[in-house]
Amino acid sequence: MATMHDVARRAGVSVSTVSYVLTGTRPISAATRDRVLEAMAELGYQPNAMARGLASRRSNIVGLLLPLTGRALGATETAFVTGATEAARQAGYHLMLCPVGPGDTDELQVLATQGLLDGFLVMEVGLTDQRVDLLRTLDSPFVLIGRTADTDGLACVDIDFEQTVEDAVAHLVGLGHQAIAYVNHSSASLAGGYGPAKRTELAFEAALERHGITGVMVPTEDTASGGRAAIRQAREQCPELTGVLVMNENAALGILADLRESGLEVPYDVSVVSMVTSEVVADLASPPLTAMTSPGTALGAAATRVLLDRLTGDAGDPTYTELVPCVLDVRGTSGPARPRTRPTKAAPGRR
Amino acid sequence: MATMHDVARRAGVSVSTVSYVLTGTRPISAATRDRVLEAMAELGYQPNAMARGLASRRSNIVGLLLPLTGRALGATETAFVTGATEAARQAGYHLMLCPVGPGDTDELQVLATQGLLDGFLVMEVGLTDQRVDLLRTLDSPFVLIGRTADTDGLACVDIDFEQTVEDAVAHLVGLGHQAIAYVNHSSASLAGGYGPAKRTELAFEAALERHGITGVMVPTEDTASGGRAAIRQAREQCPELTGVLVMNENAALGILADLRESGLEVPYDVSVVSMVTSEVVADLASPPLTAMTSPGTALGAAATRVLLDRLTGDAGDPTYTELVPCVLDVRGTSGPARPRTRPTKAAPGRR
DNA sequence: ACGTTTTGTCGAAACGCTTCGACGAAGCGT
DNA sequence: ACGCTTCGTCGAAGCGTTTCGACAAAACGT
Numbered sequence: 001m002a003t004m005h006d007v008a009r010r011a012g013v014s015v016s017t018v019s020y021v022l023t024g025t026r027p028i029s030a031a032t033r034d035r036v037l038e039a040m041a042e043l044g045y046q047p048n049a050m051a052r053g054l055a056s057r058r059s060n061i062v063g064l065l066l067p068l069t070g071r072a073l074g075a076t077e078t079a080f081v082t083g084a085t086e087a088a089r090q091a092g093y094h095l096m097l098c099p100v101g102p103g104d105t106d107e108l109q110v111l112a113t114q115g116l117l118d119g120f121l122v123m124e125v126g127l128t129d130q131r132v133d134l135l136r137t138l139d140s141p142f143v144l145i146g147r148t149a150d151t152d153g154l155a156c157v158d159i160d161f162e163q164t165v166e167d168a169v170a171h172l173v174g175l176g177h178q179a180i181a182y183v184n185h186s187s188a189s190l191a192g193g194y195g196p197a198k199r200t201e202l203a204f205e206a207a208l209e210r211h212g213i214t215g216v217m218v219p220t221e222d223t224a225s226g227g228r229a230a231i232r233q234a235r236e237q238c239p240e241l242t243g244v245l246v247m248n249e250n251a252a253l254g255i256l257a258d259l260r261e262s263g264l265e266v267p268y269d270v271s272v273v274s275m276v277t278s279e280v281v282a283d284l285a286s287p288p289l290t291a292m293t294s295p296g297t298a299l300g301a302a303a304t305r306v307l308l309d310r311l312t313g314d315a316g317d318p319t320y321t322e323l324v325p326c327v328l329d330v331r332g333t334s335g336p337a338r339p340r341t342r343p344t345k346a347a348p349g350r351r
Numbered sequence: 352m353a354t355m356h357d358v359a360r361r362a363g364v365s366v367s368t369v370s371y372v373l374t375g376t377r378p379i380s381a382a383t384r385d386r387v388l389e390a391m392a393e394l395g396y397q398p399n400a401m402a403r404g405l406a407s408r409r410s411n412i413v414g415l416l417l418p419l420t421g422r423a424l425g426a427t428e429t430a431f432v433t434g435a436t437e438a439a440r441q442a443g444y445h446l447m448l449c450p451v452g453p454g455d456t457d458e459l460q461v462l463a464t465q466g467l468l469d470g471f472l473v474m475e476v477g478l479t480d481q482r483v484d485l486l487r488t489l490d491s492p493f494v495l496i497g498r499t500a501d502t503d504g505l506a507c508v509d510i511d512f513e514q515t516v517e518d519a520v521a522h523l524v525g526l527g528h529q530a531i532a533y534v535n536h537s538s539a540s541l542a543g544g545y546g547p548a549k550r551t552e553l554a555f556e557a558a559l560e561r562h563g564i565t566g567v568m569v570p571t572e573d574t575a576s577g578g579r580a581a582i583r584q585a586r587e588q589c590p591e592l593t594g595v596l597v598m599n600e601n602a603a604l605g606i607l608a609d610l611r612e613s614g615l616e617v618p619y620d621v622s623v624v625s626m627v628t629s630e631v632v633a634d635l636a637s638p639p640l641t642a643m644t645s646p647g648t649a650l651g652a653a654a655t656r657v658l659l660d661r662l663t664g665d666a667g668d669p670t671y672t673e674l675v676p677c678v679l680d681v682r683g684t685s686g687p688a689r690p691r692t693r694p695t696k697a698a699p700g701r702r
Numbered sequence: 703a704c705g706t707t708t709t710g711t712c713g714a715a716a717c718g719c720t721t722c723g724a725c726g727a728a729g730c731g732t
Numbered sequence: 733a734c735g736c737t738t739c740g741t742c743g744a745a746g747c748g749t750t751t752c753g754a755c756a757a758a759a760c761g762t
Binding site: 364405 | 708711712
């Protein structure tokens with residue numbers, strides 16, 4: 001590997017001059033610049049990342065804090081990651097995946113103090129999250145993807161759950177639905193203070209009231225069978241329901257299957273809207289899911305930009321919060337509400 | 352941040368002694384070791400990753416080369432990533448996600464020469480892959496997750512497609528199926544030399560011959576609608592088919608939906624086995640998919656171990672290849688073959 | 703008791719870069 | 733022609749480690 005010394009010698013300049021050409025820190029005459037550039041090209045010179053990092057105390061690497069549950073990531077999380085990675089790359093940064101969950105403070109402590117990372121992107125943020133506290137006291141720059149209960153002084157990028165729920169409910173109400181169920185994350189998530197679960201619960205209640213309709217919320221596991229259980233429970237608690245809002249993609253498919261097996265046709269008898277859903281999964285269902293598509297890639301990219309702005313010093317507001325709602329994609333599982341008579345077996349031929 | 356100097360002063364030893372305590376490179380008496388350790392603890396000392404990297408020319412970071420298509424990663428790929436990340440962490444390494452596809456040689460050239468990464472894990476390997484050639488000429492240590500056409504002198508970890516196809520076919524044959532379709536990746540993938548597509552095609556043909564049964568292979572897009580199109584085409588080409596093997600999870604769901612809509616009941620009329628499938632997606636379907644579950648996490652971990660062995664020098668065979676077959680998980684979509692009469696509308700009550 | 707090895711520690715030289723102060727050479731106004 | 737600023741470049745001092753050669757002190761064999 002050629003070093004800066006080699007380049008300097010070949011171009012007949014000093015090492016520092018080469019450095020200035022590279023970093024643009026000081027003005028260099030066009031003539032010498034060209035000579036240096038040429039020498040670099042001839043030698044196939046590539047600056048050493050470690051040396052640069054040591055001297056400048058910035059690595060151009062940001063860490064992505066992501067609890068690795070052992071189970072696969074959802075499509076939404078994956079989109080976050082790819083969005084963030086791509087955005088970082090375009091800004092000349094690298095992205096390091098760090099399996100650090102809300103409780104792994106020791107891990108994070110090490111990561112943040114060993115000087116490898118310039119800043120952090122924090123995913124899967126709980127309403128109270130030790131990682132946030134730690135990063136704050138260490139004052140490492142960081143941006144949350146998600147939100148804690150108290151976002152004072154924090155930079156956050158998140159899905160606008162309130163708006164998303166409202167939009168979804170409005171869609172159903174617009175189709176004439178008067179009784180809707182909301183199938184939320186598990187009660188464990190709710191109790192554990194998982195932000196999206198809590199926020200959507202509140203938003204759902206608010207939306208019901210605003211539109212003057214009735215509804216129930218049912219928490220359930222994020223699996224197909226969880227969805228099945230939830231829809232049964234919902235129909236029991238609220239037999240007249242014609243609309244279902246469901247938080248989790250997997251649960252959504254379970255609901256669809258269960259309704260079908262119960263002799264109810266979607267969307268003729270019941271409409272289903274899936275929240276925070278990726279297109280791939282929506283298209284997996286048949287009919288394809290009407291869904292609030294999660295802006296995963298965009299969020300990841302936005303978070304990265306916010307963090308990078310902070311790092312390069314031209315930081316604006318340190319309390320910057322950017323909320324992006326999911327957008328409604330009407331596909332095959334939502335339609336006009338049936339009149340409020342007890343549904344008979346679905347009329348054939350309708351789909 | 353405390354430095355080694357601080358620790359050395361506090362413990363009353365030289366800097367190099369502190370270093371030896373940390374790295375174990377040379378013997379240190381128990382007494383001084385304890386003193387040094389104590390000083391570290393008191394100061395909350397944390398070695399600087401950059402300085403260490405510069406001096407030792409190893410970063411303890413490995414890069415994961417992964418084309419980011421813009422679309423979300425599949426569950427299998429995600430499992431690879433998490434498995435690799437976790438395994439790296441346990442060995443004291445970090446994992447950096449690098450969006451570098453088979454063609455992005457410039458990107459990779461930079462990554463490999465800037466000295467940030469000790470080695471590479473290469474994902475989504477094509478039958479011929481420029482990344483492999485480049486890494487080879489730069490002689491950076493690397494391990495493939497997947498295989499090129501010619502694996503001479505390469506370290507690979509991959510799914511054992513041949514075995515997986517054979518197992519799947521054997522499962523169907525064991526249930527009495529005599530005519531099976533294989534819904535493969537798209538013809539573009541096949542033409543582009545995508546390893547899994549090609550290998551499974553050959554393995555399927557071999558399995559047909561070995562078992563003395565008939566079948567067709569239909570390439571299709573990796574989407575639900577791709578699956579629908581494929582199953583139609585397959586039934587046209589081979590009306591007597593009772594078994595379907597499908598490469599892609601998304602396509603599998605499409606196939607299930609299409610069969611149901613055609614009045615065929617799974618698994619009574621047709622059995623479906625999904626290849627290289629994750630449990631989450633398998634459970635999304637109803638009935639849940641009988642599948643060859645992909646050992647994603649295990650593969651990622653295995654690849655990492657192989658790479659790390661190579662890095663730490665106690666490398667064994669540089670041509671080490673580890674093949675792991677998917678394992679058959681019988682769920683709800685496979686069952687005994689129907690007698691070979693033309694099926695009438697499925698008898699009710701059966702499932 | 704003697705050389706000889708082994709053990710434990712030290713000082714200093716890298717590692718390849720950034721950055722700071724210095725300084726001659728131009729360019730400016732007057 | 734004069735000092736004054738600006739421009740372009742240089743040398744050297746770090747950045748925080750690892751690692752190598754050296755060297756007392758202790759342990760060994762005879």
